[in-house]
Amino acid sequence: MSAAALTDILVRADRFHRAGRLSEAESLFRQALEIDGSRTDVLLRLGILAYQAGHPSAAAEIISDVVDKHPEWPDAHANLGLILKAMGRLEEAATALERAIELAPSLPEPHANLGGLLHDLGQLEEAEKAYRRAISLKPDFAEAHSNLGNLLSDLNRFQEAISHYREALHTDPENPQILANLGAALLELGSVSEAAPVLEQAVAIRPTLVAALCNLGACYRELGDTDKAAQTFRRALEVDENSLSALTLLASLLEVASRLEEAYEIALRACRVDPRNPAGNLIAARCERRMGLVDNALKRLEATPFEDATIKVRCAASKELGSLYHRNERYADAFVCFEQSSEWTAAAWRAMGIDGAGYQAELDAMSDILVAPGTGKWPPAAYSGPAPIFLVGFPRSGTTLLDQILDCHSRLSTLEEKPLIETAAAGLSNHAAGYPGCLPNLTDGDLEPLRALYWSSVAHFAPELDDGCLLVDKLPLNIARAPLIYRMFPNAKFILALRHPCDCILSAFMQSFAPNKSMASLLTLESAAQTYAKIMNLWSASRAAFSLDAVEVRYEDLVGDFENTAHRLVDGLGLSWEDGLLGFAEHARARRIATPSYHQVVEPINTRAVGRWEHYRDKFEPLRQTLEPICNDLGYTF
Numbered sequence: 001m002s003a004a005a006l007t008d009i010l011v012r013a014d015r016f017h018r019a020g021r022l023s024e025a026e027s028l029f030r031q032a033l034e035i036d037g038s039r040t041d042v043l044l045r046l047g048i049l050a051y052q053a054g055h056p057s058a059a060a061e062i063i064s065d066v067v068d069k070h071p072e073w074p075d076a077h078a079n080l081g082l083i084l085k086a087m088g089r090l091e092e093a094a095t096a097l098e099r100a101i102e103l104a105p106s107l108p109e110p111h112a113n114l115g116g117l118l119h120d121l122g123q124l125e126e127a128e129k130a131y132r133r134a135i136s137l138k139p140d141f142a143e144a145h146s147n148l149g150n151l152l153s154d155l156n157r158f159q160e161a162i163s164h165y166r167e168a169l170h171t172d173p174e175n176p177q178i179l180a181n182l183g184a185a186l187l188e189l190g191s192v193s194e195a196a197p198v199l200e201q202a203v204a205i206r207p208t209l210v211a212a213l214c215n216l217g218a219c220y221r222e223l224g225d226t227d228k229a230a231q232t233f234r235r236a237l238e239v240d241e242n243s244l245s246a247l248t249l250l251a252s253l254l255e256v257a258s259r260l261e262e263a264y265e266i267a268l269r270a271c272r273v274d275p276r277n278p279a280g281n282l283i284a285a286r287c288e289r290r291m292g293l294v295d296n297a298l299k300r301l302e303a304t305p306f307e308d309a310t311i312k313v314r315c316a317a318s319k320e321l322g323s324l325y326h327r328n329e330r331y332a333d334a335f336v337c338f339e340q341s342s343e344w345t346a347a348a349w350r351a352m353g354i355d356g357a358g359y360q361a362e363l364d365a366m367s368d369i370l371v372a373p374g375t376g377k378w379p380p381a382a383y384s385g386p387a388p389i390f391l392v393g394f395p396r397s398g399t400t401l402l403d404q405i406l407d408c409h410s411r412l413s414t415l416e417e418k419p420l421i422e423t424a425a426a427g428l429s430n431h432a433a434g435y436p437g438c439l440p441n442l443t444d445g446d447l448e449p450l451r452a453l454y455w456s457s458v459a460h461f462a463p464e465l466d467d468g469c470l471l472v473d474k475l476p477l478n479i480a481r482a483p484l485i486y487r488m489f490p491n492a493k494f495i496l497a498l499r500h501p502c503d504c505i506l507s508a509f510m511q512s513f514a515p516n517k518s519m520a521s522l523l524t525l526e527s528a529a530q531t532y533a534k535i536m537n538l539w540s541a542s543r544a545a546f547s548l549d550a551v552e553v554r555y556e557d558l559v560g561d562f563e564n565t566a567h568r569l570v571d572g573l574g575l576s577w578e579d580g581l582l583g584f585a586e587h588a589r590a591r592r593i594a595t596p597s598y599h600q601v602v603e604p605i606n607t608r609a610v611g612r613w614e615h616y617r618d619k620f621e622p623l624r625q626t627l628e629p630i631c632n633d634l635g636y637t638f
Contacts, residue, residue, distance in 0.1 A: 006035050022053050042161050049241040056087050056217035085117050102325035108138035115606045142171035146178045158185045166408050180212035192222045197415035210236045214245040229263045248279035260287050278309035282317045298324045311348045314342045319512050331615045338510050342523040349515050356521035363534045366436045378440045387489035388471040392479035393497030396507035398555035405584045414472040417463045424450045439483050449487050480535050482542035499555035501627050502613035502620050529623045536630050562605045
């Protein structure tokens with residue numbers, strides 16, 4: 001047969017191969033080999049076809065034969081490496097890929113494939129080098145960028161991962177998996193408003209992409225749309241009824257909403273799919289604890305292996321186990337769990353570039369402003385317009401409980417933990433003196449745009465806010481921004497939530513918070529105590545300098561004598577009493593509560609958390625010098 005006829009056969013075989021018509025392609029390639037048995041390039045194609053047809057052993061045998069005949073051919077080694085990897089023969093696969101690289105070091109694909117293999121083997125540092133080498137050889141190599149993004153995400157280096165996902169999308173903009181991974185990384189960093197449209201695009205391209213649906217539902221949850229989140233998780237379950245991610249996310253959503261029976265049922269479904277899965281057992285244990293089945297919850301968590309869980313689940317499980325040990329009066333075991341969780345959390349946050357240094361610097365700078373000569377004689381703002389009520393205090397001082405109570409009043413509308421004042425502070429970042437150094441010298445011309453920015457943010461977060469209501473801006477750590485609040489709203493009222501300093505600090509140490517620079521200061525008892533001291537000293541100095549209009553509410557009074565304390569609070573705000581405030585727990589069940597106190601404020605008032613720190617007094621003794629003076633100033637005993 002002529003060379004032209006053989007070429008025609010190979011062209012048609014290649015066309016069938018590209019079209020996915022594998023059996024027809026195979027027939028033509030075999031016909032070509034019968035004509036010219038020396039064509040090892042055709043033999044290589046037959047090996048690739050065998051792999052694509054689901055016959056990896058046959059493919060490995062064919063391509064091994066090619067390697068034996070042409071040991072210097074890098075493509076043969078590269079393809080053999082991919083097939084051996086798929087068969088789970090990882091060490092042999094690595095050898096084949098390394099040989100391909102040795103023969104053709106400038107080919108990017110073997111480097112990228114070796115990176116994937118090393119990633120699977122857990123050799124992450126070497127995998128990263130291989131991916132980066134592939135990218136250096138082919139800067140627009142979408143697959144290498146995407147896989148490097150996945151590796152960096154595994155290392156919690158989400159900012160870098162996002163950069164590589166975006167590079168991959170320059171070349172492959174409609175790839176739903178890359179879009180889904182980008183959305184997941186943005187979500188991990190807390191960039192929810194950016195993540196949601198990316199994930200929506202991924203789902204629009206491929207509606208059956210369960211991971212994208214799960215992360216999209218998580219975005220809706222963070223944006224406060226609980227119904228849409230639940231619908232999206234259920235969409236994922238329609239695609240895969242046994243998806244552990246969808247089951248555990250839906251169960252968690254329902255548990256936070258205090259729909260405990262539904263949450264428990266779905267968490268148990270997840271446990272039936274995989275009895276050892278960490279997230280399902282964690283949520284089931286939370287439900288059991290809240291339903292009074294503390295021993296069941298404890299046995300469940302002690303029997304669940306959390307070693308391979310995500311860092312977020314591992315940290316939360318350790319905190320939950322610590323809380324259960326505390327309830328069973330196993331205080332030493334409880335503290336070990338809280339400490340371990342905090343260590344893991346700190347490591348994960350450091351990998352994300354989050355630590356407490358920036359927040360500590362902000363507190364120190366504000367302190368310097370307050371002790372400077374002339375503090376308290378800052379030029380008063382010519383403002384008497386509407387002002388919010390600011391609900392402040394150290395985290396875990398009872399602000400969420402107060403928030404739920406106040407929101408029951410017909411004249412009040414609370415906005416929970418939104419960066420309203422933080423946005424205004426950011427508006428001063430370009431001031432010549434910087435923030436907070438500029439505060440003493442702000443003019444009315446400086447302040448009016450800040451107020452406009454503040455109210456614009458309120459309108460964004462609460463577009464349906466009733467004009468006839470007073471806004472309660474609840475963000476505990478606004479306590480450290482009291483001087484800025486005074487400059488913007490000199491007529492504002494404050495509600496200061498107080499609780500025994502040691503109970504506050506212990507409770508913060510026991511809780512899981514969203515990653516941010518201020519919460520990074522609460523990951524050890526020592527740093528939490530130092531932060532508490534700085535913040536309360538700032539408040540005392542601010543209140544003295546500016547004669548702030550503040551109503552103090554002690555947590556111990558609120559849970560010990562609820563009705564009388566609530567009456568005093570309402571009187572202090574100049575409002576009339578309403579009996580609806582007594583039904584705050586039922587009201588709270590109808591609201592989405594986005595703080596760690598979500599499960600406590602829907603319970604009847606109790607004094608269970610008062611004096612909790614006494615069980616850990618030995619841990620607080622080294623902090624006596626820091627905390628005892630503040631306890632005395634606030635009327636508490638160390």
